[in-house]
Amino acid sequence: MSYNIIRFADATTMPWLGGGGITHELARHPAEGDFAWRLSVAEVQQDGAFSRLDGVDRVIVLCSPGRMVLHTPEPQPLERFSPYAFDGGTQIDCTVPDGPTRDFNVMTRRGVYVADVTTVVGARREVEVPTDAEVFVFCMDGVLSGGVELGTFDLAQLDARTTVDASHGAAAVVVLTTMPLG
Template identity: 30%
Template sequence: MTISVHRAGARTSTPWLNGLGTTSEITKDTSHGDYAWRVSLAAIARDSTFSTFAGMQRIITVFGGSGVRLRTGEQGSRELHAFDVHRFDGAVETRCELRADPVRALNLIYRAERITARIQWPVLTRSRPFLSDAAIILVYNIGPAVLINVAKNPEIELGDNDLLQINNAAGSTELVLHGTTKGRWAIIELWET
């Protein structure tokens, strides 16, 4: 098991491939040359069309605003409110319309032939255990600092917009998160197929 922390202050923002927004890459897997998965944080300040990613699946979740409406190919439209999770084909043109104010979007892009993935936003209590057998476990924190115990490792503190990455070779691993009800965190799990 290896553990790393990706701090918010270390990121740089880059334009989307189509130039209609900006994103900050948080982490990705490049063990096969090209990436099997990537997690990024996008700032969406206006209605726009997302960049397309042929051969990739996407999971998006938004926060920090009133939500968005996504119009994806022939699937029609889908309203996304804060912390809703939506999965769609990265190759399909997707239009994003703000419901009101700007939002931030946590994005997972992955190759479905290599990876199975899930994003959850568990409700935060003072102390919350979470068990996972995923090969990669990512914890993304929003709001006040949260303390995390991973198996028998020293406690880790995540600040606002920090991400914890666990490369998990141990099978089933328990995380215990200690925080306040004012914060939220996303747990992203990635299994190799």
């Protein structure tokens, strides 16, 4: 068993198109052009609008202890380490009442890939790797051990069943499955 580990320090960092934050891209497919899927960490530095991404499904997981509220148009307070899925084409404004936050983002091109994002907080979990999917483990906080060793905001792509030990942290497990053609 081997792991493709992407350290947060090696992420590609870019400012948001509309300002107000930066993104640290950890992984994407394909590497160039429009992505079919993308995994990243966003630093939300101030209140403002999210970029609209038509045809993209998004899952966001708040990693910081500070509050983040998405206005869709109804206020949707995010809970730390709890995945929230939404249509990337929706007009969304965000407020960060406690100041800057960081969150983990999973974006998939609708009709091409679908993402299942679950979290493991203060516990151990066996992670299966289906033959028809790509599976990633992201360290949202603290340190992960077990089959893979990750620090905060590091990412690992799994190629076989493994144990994720988040006893001293929090992890997001991402399963990306291709949509059938037709």
